[in-house]
Amino acid sequence: MDNNQNQTAFNNKDLDEETLFVVSQTFKALGDPTRIRILNLLIHHEYSVNGIAETLQLRQSTVSHQLRFLKNLRLVKYRREGTTLYYSQDDEHVMNMLKQMIDHACHN
Template sequence: MDAKDHTFLSAETVENVSQIFKALSDPTRIKILYMLSQEECSVNHLAELLEMSQSAVSHQLSFLRMLRLVKSRREGTAMIYSCDDSHVISLLSQAINHCEH
């Protein structure tokens, strides 16, 4: 088969996939995504569960929002976060299942 017969991914697709794996390479972001796959959470609640500062959690949530992996909505004065990409949660679940078996 000639090189010209192969199909390559677009540079944009490669970059997007790389960013998703970058997001999943951080232990804190894995914990946040896993928690948000179970239930919607406020920054305060996530900070309590993770035993981290609110600003540290907010920083990670901003990164995840930028990649459109989480979304937020306002509830009173609190921002409530939830997962925004079921495909990434599926990847995360498969990785967790792989590691636990």
Template sequence: MEQSEHHFLNESTVEDVARTFKALADPTRVKILYLLSQEECSVGHIADVLNMTQSAVSHQLSFLKNLRLVKSRRQGKSLFYSYDDEHVIGVLKQVIDHSLHD
């Protein structure tokens, strides 16, 4: 039997992928990312829509920002957040579609 050639991911890539899936494994972060896939939002707006404290939202946004899944921009004294990676939003939407599929 002929030995096939295998291609392996480097350890850094494997760790990045695992961290991204860890981020998506949290229900609150899924809600935040899904909301940000629809519109740019302030922390206050996210807190209102998801019925959370601003502190809790800020904590989750910081986690997502460290993974480069969300980004922020300043407008006056306010920060507005949006998703930073179309690929991750695509994966999120595919998993949502899978969950809704009968």
């Protein structure tokens, strides 16, 4: 039996610390209006940092900070073109959950 097996497989009552950390961090990323707006933009296509800032009426600094947050969680990635960085989504599963929740919230 695999030592790295998660507790879900054992149907245990509590979650192991690492799973708990990853899950809470990921949901936390989706738990802020600014990050949701950024990710919602990136559903459709890539954007530069300034592109996001202008579209969402946010400071460049704010966008950059939140992108770093999302990048650390591998929820977004970027490609460089000259001095411009184009950010795009990097976790299809999480993006699907975001879409689901937006639809869930809209169907009231």
